[in-house]
Amino acid sequence: MAQVELVDVCKRFGATEVVHDANLSIDDNEFIVLVGPSGCGKSTILRMIAGLETISGGEIKINGRRVNEVMPKDRDVAMVFQNYALYPHMSVFENMAFSLRMARLGKDEIHRKVNKAADILELTPYLQRKPAALSGGQRQRVAMGRAIVRSPSVFLFDEPLSNLDAQLRTQMRMELKKMHLKMKTTTIYVTHDQIEAMTLADRIVILKDGMVQQVGTPVEVYEKPDNRFVAGFIGNPPTNLLPAVVSRGSDGDEISFCGVTFPVTLPAGCKDQDQVLAGIRPDSIKRDGALAALPEQWLIDGKVVVSEIVGSQSLLEFTMGEASVIAELEGRVPAAPGQTMKLGLNLENLLLFDPETEQAIR
Numbered sequence: 121m122a123q124v125e126l127v128d129v130c131k132r133f134g135a136t137e138v139v140h141d142a143n144l145s146i147d148d149n150e151f152i153v154l155v156g157p158s159g160c161g162k163s164t165i166l167r168m169i170a171g172l173e174t175i176s177g178g179e180i181k182i183n184g185r186r187v188n189e190v191m192p193k194d195r196d197v198a199m200v201f202q203n204y205a206l207y208p209h210m211s212v213f214e215n216m217a218f219s220l221r222m223a224r225l226g227k228d229e230i231h232r233k234v235n236k237a238a239d240i241l242e243l244t245p246y247l248q249r250k251p252a253a254l255s256g257g258q259r260q261r262v263a264m265g266r267a268i269v270r271s272p273s274v275f276l277f278d279e280p281l282s283n284l285d286a287q288l289r290t291q292m293r294m295e296l297k298k299m300h301l302k303m304k305t306t307t308i309y310v311t312h313d314q315i316e317a318m319t320l321a322d323r324i325v326i327l328k329d330g331m332v333q334q335v336g337t338p339v340e341v342y343e344k345p346d347n348r349f350v351a352g353f354i355g356n357p358p359t360n361l362l363p364a365v366v367s368r369g370s371d372g373d374e375i376s377f378c379g380v381t382f383p384v385t386l387p388a389g390c391k392d393q394d395q396v397l398a399g400i401r402p403d404s405i406k407r408d409g410a411l412a413a414l415p416e417q418w419l420i421d422g423k424v425v426v427s428e429i430v431g432s433q434s435l436l437e438f439t440m441g442e443a444s445v446i447a448e449l450e451g452r453v454p455a456a457p458g459q460t461m462k463l464g465l466n467l468e469n470l471l472l473f474d475p476e477t478e479q480a481i482r
Contacts (some may be wrong), residue, residue, distance in 0.1 A: 156327035198267035206327035378441030399471030
């Protein structure tokens with residue numbers, strides 16, 4: 121078990137700084153997910169924690185001990201890579217036992233640790249197989265097992281599910297979550313897939329261009345994004361962002377976008393006639409029976425551009441004024457292009473951002 125702390129950590133490759141003053145405190149037993157687009161620095165941060173990359177500035181601490189100059193093998197961390205990195209000529213048992221043999225553990229202790237990990241990961245029937253005789257999901261579990269047998273203080277996962285098909289990814293997400301609940305080991309997980317981040321994490325660290333944008337629980341970053349980037353990145357489909365103008369009057373607050381004015385309650389940070397970006401989550405757009413729960417002033421007519429039925433939900437793109445808006449609606453909605461539909465905007469969940477700084481207006 122371990123706490124991990126990053127203090128003003130930066131990484132430069134020549135004159136290019138790819139991680140900028142990262143500060144992060146990870147609690148014992150916590151499952152932290154680093155998420156962001158390709159090139160945002162998340163894998164570099166993971167490799168610096170593992171000791172596979174030197175840091176250019178700042179400090180990394182594990183259980184209060186500075187590990188900047190500590191060799192990877194002495195940091196008590198185990199890393200699971202994207203490409204499995206299994207020895208093809210060794211059996212599953214031999215792959216999982218390799219690091220224990222290098223540490224000169226006794227034969228009985230090696231068998232005990234490998235069998236325990238195999239039981240957790242449901243690999244016992246495959247211990248004598250070679251990696252070539254395994255499925256992608258089984259190989260990934262072997263890679264995890266090789267890390268588990270070491271009983272490290274910290275697990276590091278670098279996009280471990282990206283090589284799997286959609287169904288296996290869903291299954292392996294569940295396996296990872298169950299494994300963490302059983303082992304209660306501090307886990308740092310890197311992905312570019314926000315669904316993985318939202319379903320696995322105790323807290324999410326969202327990165328862009330080497331800088332931490334926000335740290336919070338999945339609910340916090342979804343409902344209260346700190347800036348425009350987080351609002352657009354977290355959530356699938358992403359938040360609709362519309363140029364708007366707010367007004368304050370004796371009769372109450374209003375916001376106008378797409379040629380329509382809606383009564384709302386504005387945060388204290390808004391001034392009369394401020395230009396803002398209005399953020400509306402696709403699931404805040406309602407239809408049919410849900411409209412009765414919304415004020416009449418929040419109802420609009422939208423013209424359907426395209427409709428996609430996804431299981432028990434429907435994704436609709438529709439035009440409102442000159443803007444294109446995405447709605448995530450409950451139920452199967454067989455809407456035809458060009459059809460006009462009565463929709464409601466739940467503006468209780470309205471997000472507002474400064475168009476210049478792109479920071480949230482609270």
